[in-house]
Amino acid sequence: MRPILYAWNFAPERAKALREICGVLSVTLRPVAPQEAPLLLGRLPEKPPAAGPARMPFDGEMLLMAGFPDPLTDALLTQLRRHGLTVPRKAVLTPVNALWDSVTLFRELSREAERHGAPK
Numbered sequence: 735m736r737p738i739l740y741a742w743n744f745a746p747e748r749a750k751a752l753r754e755i756c757g758v759l760s761v762t763l764r765p766v767a768p769q770e771a772p773l774l775l776g777r778l779p780e781k782p783p784a785a786g787p788a789r790m791p792f793d794g795e796m797l798l799m800a801g802f803p804d805p806l807t808d809a810l811l812t813q814l815r816r817h818g819l820t821v822p823r824k825a826v827l828t829p830v831n832a833l834w835d836s837v838t839l840f841r842e843l844s845r846e847a848e849r850h851g852a853p854k
Contacts, residue, residue: 737806738762740778740798742836743790748819755813759806766836775839776832792840797824822847 739761741752749765756763767783768790775798799807807826814821823843825831831839 736760736762737799737801737803738764738780739810740764740766740775740800742766742796742840743793744795748795751817751819755810755817755819759809759813761802761806761810771836773835774832775827775834775836791837794823794840794844795821796836796840796843797821798827798839799825800827802826 737760739752739756741749741763742765744752744765749763753763755761762780764778764780765782766778768788769783770778771791778800799810802810823840825839825843831842834842
C-alpha cells in the first residue's frame with residue numbers, strides 16, 4: 735500500500751504546499767470530506783467520496799499518516815518545517831486511533847497540543 739496522508743480543513747494555498755511535499759515524497763495526499771467525519775479512521779477509503787455537506791464538524795487543520803514507515807514520517811515532518819507548514823494536530827494511524835472517528839482524533843490531538851502549548 736502506498737502511504738496516504740489524510741488531511742482535514744486545509745485552505746487551498748496550504749493544500750497546494752502539501753501536494754508538492756507529497757509529490758516529492760511519493761505519498762498520496764487525500765483530503766477528507768465533511769461527510770467522512772463519522773467514519774472510523776481505519777476505514778477511510780483511499781479515494782474521496784462524491785460531493786456532500788460542505789462543513790466539517792471542527793475548524794482546525796489535521797493530518798493523519800497511514801502506511802508511513804518511520805523514515806518517511808521523519809521526512810514528512812522535515813518537509814513541513816521547510817515549507818513553514820505548522821500543523822499542531824498530526825498523528826500516525828495506529829490500532830488504537832483506527833477505531834476513532836475524525837472528531838475524536840481532533841479532540842485528542844487538540845488536548846495534546848494544548849498541553850504542549852501549541853497554537854490552536
